[in-house]
Amino acid sequence: MATGHQVDLLVIGCGPAGASAARTAAEAGLSVLLIDRRSKIGDPVQCAEFVPLPMARHVKRTGTLVQTIATMTSFLPSGAQDISDFPGLIIDRGAFDRALAAEAGAAGATIWTDCRFLGWNGKVATLQQGERTVPVSARCLIGADGPHSSVAAALGLKPQPIVQTRQYTVPLRRPHTATDIYLSDRFPGGYGWLFPKATVANLGVGADRGLGPDLKTPLDQLHRDLAASGLVGTDILHRTGGAIPVGGARGMVHGNTVLVGDAAGLTHPITGAGISAAVISGEAAGHAAARWCAGEPKAFVEMEDDMQELFGPTLQRGVQCRSRFQPLWHSTATQDDTVMRHGWIAFEQYFAQAA
Ligand SMILES: Cc1cc2nc3c(=O)[nH]c(=O)nc-3n(C[C@H](O)[C@H](O)[C@H](O)COP(=O)(O)OP(=O)(O)OC[C@H]3O[C@@H](n4cnc5c(N)ncnc54)[C@H](O)[C@@H]3O)c2cc1C
DSSP, X not given: OXXXXXXXXXXXXXXXXXXXXXXXXXXXXXXXXXXXXXXXXXXXXXSOOEEEGGGHHXXXXXXXXXXXXXXXXXXXXXXXXXXXXXXXXXXXXHHHHHHHHHHHHHTTOEEESSEEEEEEOSSEEEEEETTEEEEEEEEEEEEOOOTTOHHHHHTTOOOOOEEEEEEEEEEBSSXXXXXXXXXXXXXXXXXXXXXXXXXXXXXXXXXXXXXXXXXXXXXXXXXXXXXXXXXXXXXXXXXXXXXXXXXXXXXXXXXXXXXXXXXXXXXOTTTOOOHHHHHHHHHHHHHHHHHHHTTOTTXXXXXXXXXXXXXXXXXXXXXXXXXXXGGGTTSGGGGOHHHHHTTSTTSHHHHHSOO
């Protein structure tokens, strides 16, 4: 990093989006400062740890594979099950985030942990380290600070619509290679999941805050049901949770400030999957920052067009599906398998509707 806290690029947030942005920009020769408010990158893990197969090269490179997934079993309200091909990987998410950060560091990015973003006037960012306030001048800034992005707030953007989640890690009693999805009005605006991770499983529920604020009751019920079936143990080894943005993409580019990953709303509004989009958008923004600093004024806007082309239709379909379902939750309609098929990505009915 250049002296006097002046950098080409300041990246806020060292999740998959921020670390990927910092790495690609540093590889392209920019001076990069990557900060995170956490003391230990990737900790605590707030994730069910599934990534789709196209992420395999990142998983292999980081050495974070735990097990493979072959199928998805979707459980409908009547108890009917549908099995679909759903190849993917379960990763050690904490190790994955730390490996991506280490790659950014190896490429030349400076990393500050325990460092919080407070504000940005387009030229100078205000950061907080302990009791100290630290000004950092930057030519451009990437906000990769997750669903409740402070960078987006500093830009004057509204908070994103959120699905709230709660997850237990529990012992897994037998080998399992499916991601299990529970579709029910017990999880309005969301779903329940069991993602196997070798000898344990991430068992969680997500629901729309406005529709079902108590997540503990349905999660405990799901846990009891699956323990009674013999699939999981009764112990709770770890508890986590967190927010998932479900409003779809919001503007990524704001002059010399760019949002990526969850901060940009690139997370799938139905499945909540966002690791892949975080890595892809982070890498793209890092490349664009290098081009922009090299005097290509359209670099960020072109990057946003590419991301819109890549993620726009999928996100749009998800947002429209959510708004169609909004008035149905807590009505008898969501106890109907046929209705629920329209709301989940494993079923052709989901894709049959106009986006
Ligand atoms: C319970 C749960 C389960 C999930 N399961 C999956 C899954 O199985 N597969 C999947 O693909 N996706 C999953 N997701 C979504 C996925 O975790 C996110 O999409 C992904 O983490 C987005 O990466 P990101 O880098 O954009 O943001 P994050 O990973 O959220 O990283 C943001 C970083 O910014 C830091 N930060 C925030 N504010 C500040 C600040 N003011 N100053 C400094 N640093 C700051 C945070 O500490 C954090 O490290 C899940 C989410 C939850 C909540």
